[in-house]
Amino acid sequence: MQEKPLILVTNDDGITAPGIRALIKIMNKIGDVVVVAPDKAQSGMGHAITIDNVLTCNPITIDNGPQVEYTCSGTPADCVKMAISEILSRRPDLCVSGINHGANASINVIYSGTMSAAIEAGIEGVPAIGFSLLDFKWDADFTVSEEYVAKITRNALSEGIPEGVVLNVNIPNFKKDEIKGVKVCRQANGYWKEDFDKRKSPFGKEYYWLSGEFVCKDKGQDTDIYALENGYVSIVPVQFDMTAHHMIQKLNTWEL
């Protein structure tokens, strides 16, 4: 490639999060970077889009660097739509989302704003990768992630990601020499077992906090959860054709 690739960077923790600042630094070494990211944290937003309110999107400078940055009032999926349709002068060669503060393995791909941004780019025909580090702390250390994020991004640019697929990359919170490598995985079969925390307001009204614990029922050694627990970076190829093709024959036997 003569011209440097145009890379769109976004996330769901907000444009000031250390995870996206680390991602921007890595991408500046690989291509021309435009950032369009939410002006506030948007974790757990799934694939929400803003259809009942207006959006704002404004240039911003947060730190020194060659990147161009915009901050947007919407969800991660809104940011990608806005970037592709309004901000960028040409279609980006790649969209990267993250680095998320916290895991997006297994079923969390469904709840994740980080992955919804990547999936939105994929729907619009732009190759895309979501990156997450298994450390939800704001001051998480992203230095170990750098090598893997760069390597996977360079592979995606040279090899291409086929239409209809985006990549979900999770990085274990291990020291550099404890990480054993990269494993291509399938999404583990897991879910969140809710445990709502019921409280009373100072005015006597009941309210709840959603909490719970992740339960992985899947004992397969080819899953993202298994890879991460065993010190590997996991890559799951994710598709947005959600058809359960294997169920079509059975449904055609119903009396409809």
Add this chain to the structure above:
Amino acid sequence: MQEKPLILVTNDDGITAPGIRALIKIMNKIGDVVVVAPDKAQSGMGHAITIDNVLTCNPITIDNGPQVEYTCSGTPADCVKMAISEILSRRPDLCVSGINHGANASINVIYSGTMSAAIEAGIEGVPAIGFSLLDFKWDADFTVSEEYVAKITRNALSEGIPEGVVLNVNIPNFKKDEIKGVKVCRQANGYWKEDFDKRKSPFGKEYYWLSGEFVCKDKGQDTDIYALENGYVSIVPVQFDMTAHHMIQKLNTWEL
């Protein structure tokens, strides 16, 4: 089944929407109905969940009927979590979501709050169906839908829906005798081509409205879009294992 089935009803247009009121009436003829639905419209919420704010959930009576109803401040996915974990005395035999005012065919399954409620139930191991009518008007006529919603629901209860799959049902906005039947389909390959509407506030600040048009690239005759355009009710079996299994081999050739 001796005991009447326990049916959880929810939606994304809010608990007072005519679509859910119609769905409740249909379900009252089939089972014992508990409604846990959002207190306001939640369209386009995708699979958002509320992790940065509190939730409230309170009993409510909206119209006469045997159903028990709760209104919840959260998203459709929150409502399902709340219902299963806090409200219901036993696991429901089925969760139905809708009837949505407007289509949720093709890629809209990703953006849809209606479908995210059904998918959340599926993740928690509860058989689930999302119903949508191709008429986004508040005063849409749901009488033609009744027969199909009842028939599909009864089939789901007698035949069962296997673990890991939920159903996405769309009903064309046709007259009763114009509907040709029910077709089991795959999700059409389509996307939204954005066209942001840029405006200026009274204070001179730029803002945007997200708008756009749906583009279906898929000419297959086995898709939900084709079925709906040709007067059929579409059923797409939807899975939440989003792994693109066909891409795993190729990714394993990358230099990682």
